[in-house]
Amino acid sequence: MAVTIRDVARATGVHVSTVSRTFSAPNLVSTPTRERVMAVAAELGYRPNRAARALTTGRTHNLGLIVSDIANPFFPPLIKAAQAYAREREYHVFVADTDEDPQAEEELIRTLAKQVDGVVLVAPRLTNQAIERLGLELPFVVVNRRVKGLSAVLMDIGHGTELAVEHLAGLGHRRLGLLSGPRGSWSSEQMKRAAAVAAERADLRLTVIGPNAPTERGGIAAATAVRDSGVTAVIAYNDLVAIGLIEGLGELGTEVPADMSVVGVDDTVAGRLNRPKLTTIVMPTPAAGRTAVDLLLQAVDEDGRTAAQATLATDLVVRESTAAAPGVADTGA
Template sequence: MVSGANSRKYSETMIKRAKGVTISQVADAAGVARSSVSRAFTRPDMLSPETVDRILKAAETLGYVPNHTARALSTGRHGNIGLIVPDIANPFFPPLIQAGQLEADRSDFCIFLGNTEENPKQEDKLVGRFAGQVEGIVLVSSRLSDERIRAHAAQLPLVLINRDVDGIPRVLIDSSSGVRQAVEHLAELGHRKIVYVSGPANSWSNKQRRTAIRSAASGLKVDIETVPAVLASYTSGRNAVSAILATGATAAVAFDDLTAQGVLAGLAEKKVSVPGDFSLIGCDDVLGAVTYPALTSVSNRSVEAGRVAVSLLIEMLQSNGIRDARYVLQTHLVMRETTMALGYRGP
């Protein structure tokens, strides 16, 4: 045991990675053919128990580990599935990712995660890059055009989350049910003019929510105005506040909780009290009660979405068929403390 700086110098040059114990070496050691070693690992039932034993023992002592790449090359299977999201930093996605990972694990698949930063080019690139190394891809809230998605789907099994492309298996979180409840709730509280703070232009969810709000409002004598927040982020929300107030609305529904949180901050900054002067509802319910005041929001089903999408993909892989599945998950309003009757001034 040499210690400290001296020994370190040696370790720099001496570390040699324990490279490549191959199937042939194991075969030699066990006195069998390479194919038998292969079978000992993949189809032990084909061999006599003693042979399997001998091979496994030899493999063990040599420290043999099957080479994933070689195996993938000959079988065409690598046991990985890709999961691509637009923005890991958005709290909507991590629970979805975790759920997907868990589900993949159950079938011994491994998740490769990609982050596109909301950039379609990056998304395209990532899909291409993943294509060779995964057996299928789950595209979450894709920002790609329908054509690109179709093109990719022609190359490898694809499942979409929150994107509705005909003929491609997809899992949709239907926020319209929850959004409808939100509008009804605000209408009941007496609000007659509501702003929708919209999200990314090419987001399917955004389109869906905007439509749902309009349709809900049309039956309720409620006016809707849309104010764009560009991105789904705190800053975007905060910047949108002036425009929101300029409409004269008394309540807002934001594209997501992050945006809502930004709006909340912007309102506080302008001394507009929530919910006293202004009511606010988010979407996705990712911030739960951690804002102040606790944000009323539309529930999300991201965990189920992740789980279902992955299991759907795995099912496709195993049955080798394409199912034109279309799962829809309903949502509802989660009431907290950012909404109040118009003109109400405390107890």
């Protein structure tokens, strides 16, 4: 027969209500008692009834996680890390994909709001005003976007962009291109600002090309504009755009890195397997997934009354897609 809450209470020597609070509101139970109850429950194989607990606590113990394009290799490591961390906290995660459509994003949020305690919104396409309005209805954590009144996890793409500019300057490049992302992208705007500052500091000429779709096709479509811009090196919005750009440049007879150096963003498996292997800005996606769930559970516990922000470091990994500028001896930078 299935182990019941009364079996756990009897074996632990506490009241049934204490066992119930251990699972529904552990902060209300002393640490020694909570640990004893959890140990006995594990030994007996007891699993709390999620539906009953939801009725008692008003919590579903479900979280929503919405991404803009689940096919983009940037997202799976973040999703897996978020799910694993949530599972450790006895939460389940519902994952949804908006296909880069802000209207679909809002519809998904409203649908999930009936089934979850809070939502992690990753690289959203909605306006800040729309997100603020939806944030009044349930707790939110936004990844790679600052929204007033909401907790956020930011990956310091600005620092990574500066490292990329410095790397390319060290290779002798004097004219740089920045292949921006979709209109309204927070990450793209941070990259533009950081690239402009770093380029001015290094006395380089910067050309921004975009907006562009954040996909391989977006990179292919931008290849002609990149070739005709006169730049000798490009920082692309993400690895997919960089891979598409390399493909498109190849079709135009421009070789990477001999004729054009290309830097991606994200450090995805696709970039590591590409030929040439991508030099790229490393984004801490697993850490972002874990941190986002942690901040969301804090927001759920506090009914969204407080907002916290975490900023995660980025780095640059140099591989095969960058080289000395044409006509410049390789300095080994």
